[in-house]
Amino acid sequence: MKALTYISIVLFTTISSFSSAQVTFEAKVSKQKLGVNERLRVDFEMNKDGDNFNPPSFESFTVVGGPSQSISNSWINGVKSFSKTYSYFLAPKKRGNFTIGQATIEIDGETFKTLPVTVTVTAAVDKPKDPNDPDYIVNQNIHLVAEVSKTNPYLNEAITVVYKLFVSENTGVSNWRELDIPRYNDFWSQNIDIKGIKIQNGTYKGEDYRYVVLRKTVLYPQKSGLLEIEPLTLDITVDVPTNRRDIFGGRLMQSVHRTVAAGKRTINVKPLPEAGKPINFSGAVGDFDFNVTTSKTTLRATEALEAKVQVSGNGNLKLFKLPVLTLPSALEVYEPEHNEKISVSLRGMSGQSSDAYTIVPSYQGKYPIPSITFSYFSLKEKRYKTLSSGELVVDVTEGPVNNNSQAVSSTKQNILSTGSQFASFKTKTNFLNTKRTTFFNSLSFWMLLLVPFLAIPVAVILRRKQEMRRGDTVGNRIRTGNKLARKYLREAKKTLGSKESFYNALERALHNYLKSKLNIETSDFSKEKIQELLQTKSAKDAAISQFIELLTNCEMARYAPFSNVEMEQDYNKASNVISLIDRQIK
Amino acid sequence: MKQILVIVVLLFSVLINAQNKDAFLEANDFYNNGEYQEAIARYEAILNTQTHSPELYFNLANSYYKLNQIAASIYFYERALQLSPDDIDILNNYSFAQNMTIDAIEELPEIGFTRVLKTLVNTFTVDSWAKLSVCCVILFVILFLSYYFSFSTSKKRASFVLSFITLILAIVFLSFAFQKHAINKKNNPAIVFAQESDVKSDPNLKSETAFQLHEGTKVQVLETYNDSWTKIKIANGKNGWINSKDIRLLNDF
Numbered sequence: 001m002k003a004l005t006y007i008s009i010v011l012f013t014t015i016s017s018f019s020s021a022q023v024t025f026e027a028k029v030s031k032q033k034l035g036v037n038e039r040l041r042v043d044f045e046m047n048k049d050g051d052n053f054n055p056p057s058f059e060s061f062t063v064v065g066g067p068s069q070s071i072s073n074s075w076i077n078g079v080k081s082f083s084k085t086y087s088y089f090l091a092p093k094k095r096g097n098f099t100i101g102q103a104t105i106e107i108d109g110e111t112f113k114t115l116p117v118t119v120t121v122t123a124a125v126d127k128p129k130d131p132n133d134p135d136y137i138v139n140q141n142i143h144l145v146a147e148v149s150k151t152n153p154y155l156n157e158a159i160t161v162v163y164k165l166f167v168s169e170n171t172g173v174s175n176w177r178e179l180d181i182p183r184y185n186d187f188w189s190q191n192i193d194i195k196g197i198k199i200q201n202g203t204y205k206g207e208d209y210r211y212v213v214l215r216k217t218v219l220y221p222q223k224s225g226l227l228e229i230e231p232l233t234l235d236i237t238v239d240v241p242t243n244r245r246d247i248f249g250g251r252l253m254q255s256v257h258r259t260v261a262a263g264k265r266t267i268n269v270k271p272l273p274e275a276g277k278p279i280n281f282s283g284a285v286g287d288f289d290f291n292v293t294t295s296k297t298t299l300r301a302t303e304a305l306e307a308k309v310q311v312s313g314n315g316n317l318k319l320f321k322l323p324v325l326t327l328p329s330a331l332e333v334y335e336p337e338h339n340e341k342i343s344v345s346l347r348g349m350s351g352q353s354s355d356a357y358t359i360v361p362s363y364q365g366k367y368p369i370p371s372i373t374f375s376y377f378s379l380k381e382k383r384y385k386t387l388s389s390g391e392l393v394v395d396v397t398e399g400p401v402n403n404n405s406q407a408v409s410s411t412k413q414n415i416l417s418t419g420s421q422f423a424s425f426k427t428k429t430n431f432l433n434t435k436r437t438t439f440f441n442s443l444s445f446w447m448l449l450l451v452p453f454l455a456i457p458v459a460v461i462l463r464r465k466q467e468m469r470r471g472d473t474v475g476n477r478i479r480t481g482n483k484l485a486r487k488y489l490r491e492a493k494k495t496l497g498s499k500e501s502f503y504n505a506l507e508r509a510l511h512n513y514l515k516s517k518l519n520i521e522t523s524d525f526s527k528e529k530i531q532e533l534l535q536t537k538s539a540k541d542a543a544i545s546q547f548i549e550l551l552t553n554c555e556m557a558r559y560a561p562f563s564n565v566e567m568e569q570d571y572n573k574a575s576n577v578i579s580l581i582d583r584q585i586k
Numbered sequence: 587m588k589q590i591l592v593i594v595v596l597l598f599s600v601l602i603n604a605q606n607k608d609a610f611l612e613a614n615d616f617y618n619n620g621e622y623q624e625a626i627a628r629y630e631a632i633l634n635t636q637t638h639s640p641e642l643y644f645n646l647a648n649s650y651y652k653l654n655q656i657a658a659s660i661y662f663y664e665r666a667l668q669l670s671p672d673d674i675d676i677l678n679n680y681s682f683a684q685n686m687t688i689d690a691i692e693e694l695p696e697i698g699f700t701r702v703l704k705t706l707v708n709t710f711t712v713d714s715w716a717k718l719s720v721c722c723v724i725l726f727v728i729l730f731l732s733y734y735f736s737f738s739t740s741k742k743r744a745s746f747v748l749s750f751i752t753l754i755l756a757i758v759f760l761s762f763a764f765q766k767h768a769i770n771k772k773n774n775p776a777i778v779f780a781q782e783s784d785v786k787s788d789p790n791l792k793s794e795t796a797f798q799l800h801e802g803t804k805v806q807v808l809e810t811y812n813d814s815w816t817k818i819k820i821a822n823g824k825n826g827w828i829n830s831k832d833i834r835l836l837n838d839f
Binding site for chain 2: 326
């Protein structure tokens with residue numbers, strides 16, 4: 001028991017010392033700014049009773065009321081709180097900035113001072129505000145504010161507008177109704193649903209307020225320049241305290257309908273920089289990842305394949321088009337299926353947007369899916385970034401071969417229908433020079449083309465000549481004789497040395513010569529006849545005798561020996577004689 | 587002196603040919619082992635010695651195909667087809683490579699008589715038409731002479747009619763040769779090498795983009811401007827200017 005009293009004494013002393021340390025003495029003004037025809041209330045408030053209260057001198061004001069004292073004691077959860085207030089009602093004398101000086105008081109033997117308060121007195125207000133007028137209370141105590149996260153965003157950068165209704169501590173709002181829902185022209189907008197209204201504490205212009213968040217909207221500006229956000233207008237039911245009191249002394253509240261509007265906000269939207277803007281830029285702003293994937297890379301013809309073009313990340317995902325996949329013309333491609341998994345929060349859109357292409361190859365072969373690029377404006381780095389998907393190759397292993405390739409002319413297409421495999425390399429070759437010589441238009445070409453025509457007149461002329469010769473039989477005989485003479489003479493020359501054949505040939509040559517020249521038959525080859533004939537043909541005697549001599553030599557040779565030298569002599573003689581007679585006879 | 591020079595040149599060319607054969611076989615080994623890049627280097631080295639063959643182009647194109655280089659593979663298949671237009675393997679693999687291209691261009695159909703004439707003219711090369719016309723001329727001369735020299739009326743009549751026909755054929759073939767020559771002169775195809783290229787309506791960067799072409803598409807070159815722009819025509823008849831760096835000419839040996 002004794003211990004308990006000690007503890008209680010210790011506690012009591014600490015509390016009392018604690019409370020004595022927490023003496024507050026402050027000055028409060030009802031408003032910092034007032035018209036010259038308005039009134040100001042100043043309260044000096046302390047939490048412990050004191051003596052010798054000394055108000056400041058209100059030089060620039062006239063005291064219209066006060067000082068009035070009020071004391072309140074309250075016990076809450078066994079804790080006593082005390083406050084004593086001295087109130088003055090002041091009327092300003094002129095316009096300007098005035099300072100209400102310090103008031104002093106002695107509490108427990110110590111002197112406390114308030115801080116000086118500065119008040120601005122402006123020109124006269126049209127209608128002096130009656131602090132009990134509900135309009136005035138609403139204006140003073142209820143504020144609808146549109147908070148914009150960023151006032152100079154980039155085009156397509158997410159900004160948020162949060163509408164908050166601030167209600168001061170001493171008024172109450174029992175209901176509200178949205179009169180005019182703002183339409184956000186030139187913005188892409190999305191409301192974020194608010195589940196249940198939560199009353200929070202906050203400050204508005206330095207004063208304590210309770211507030212509720214009425215509406216959150218994410219906006220993506222779609223136009224650069226100055227854009228306006230339309231105000232939100234609410235019809236609210238405010239409970240305003242009246243001067244009347246109920247029988248218990250509590251103030252009666254009055255319900256007043258008021259229309260409040262959040263101010264118009266202007267946003268300056270910066271255009272995206274032109275410098276370094278990629279050609280394929282489609283308006284994506286944010287922070288993205290880009291990839292192209294295929295469901296499989298090897299498949300058989302007529303099997304389906306899905307290629308997915310996907311952009312994921314944060315940014316205006318719903319507001320740009322995905323890059324289009326360009327595929328080889330030989331593939332059958334269906335319209336892409338668009339898919340979005342996007343959540344919208346105060347930070348903007350995040351999630352992924354994708355296009356799924358269904359591809360059915362009908363022929364075997366390799367099909368490249370060319371690399372495509374996606375460009376966006378990075379808000380973090382304030383520059384454009386380009387992402388590229390790698391090149392993919394789809395290998396179709398089985399299936400028919402595409403046999404209507406367009407570059408092969410129509411006449412050759414049907415050749416291809418048999419082959420179904422990519423042919424391997426060729427092992428043998430014959431190299432040609434790359435410098436081609438063309439036959440067409442070359443000299444040899446024109447020669448070969450035109451020379452044959454010359455053959456026609458030549459042949460015709462030859463034919464004519466032949467016919468003419470065939471016409472005269474004598475001439476013919478002469479020619480054949482002559483030809484034979486020459487032939488045998490040549491033979492004789494060849495056989496120079498062997499006596500028999502040489503003289504045989506020589507004799508035949510001479511006979512044939514005579515046949516052609518003298519037109520005689522082989523039957524009458526007597527020397528006399530020859531001589532006579534040659535003479536009639538006016539050949540010289542010397543030549544004739546030589547000729548005869550040669551003939552006798554030929555006969556002699558059959559029985560007598562002849563040397564090689566003689567043979568040669570005879571040959572020379574024969575050719576001489578023949579040429580001689582040729583010249584002499586007519 | 588001249589003869590010695592000729593012999594030296596001949597020997598040299600034979601030597602190079604032998605070297606190329608070896609290089610070809612070596613490249614084929616690389617190809618077979620899947621080292622396509624190495625194979626390509628060898629094949630291209632052969633090309634640099636001013637020699638070529640359809641098989642060389644074919645193997646080179648195959649290597650590029652294996653490396654998924656569409657434009658180069660199409661380019662060399664086209665080359666191979668220029669030298670050997672009816673090779674089944676080349677046509678087959680070419681269609682594989684064409685599957686990889688992106689542009690689908692509907693070919694402008696040619697109608698009526700011009701189509702018939704064109705397919706007829708295109709059946710043989712210029713040289714073949716030229717040789718055919720030479721053969722016909724020779725045949726004509728022989729037949730004409732046989733008409734001239736033969737005695738029996740029936741023979742004379744037959745050979746005269748035949749010679750007349752061959753003469754007409756010779757003229758027709760000759761005109762085909764000229765026609766084909768003209769077509770060849772006009773035919774200046776190129777392959778788009780850039781992955782994506784804008785075809786402009788005027789030869790400058792500011793002008794409007796008429797259409798886009800992708801890697802591996804075959805175009806016809808019509809004219810060039812300042813060497814940096816080339817006017818091209820695609821199979822559906824559209825034309826425009828493309829950056830000369832984006833394409834590679836096929837006839838450029």
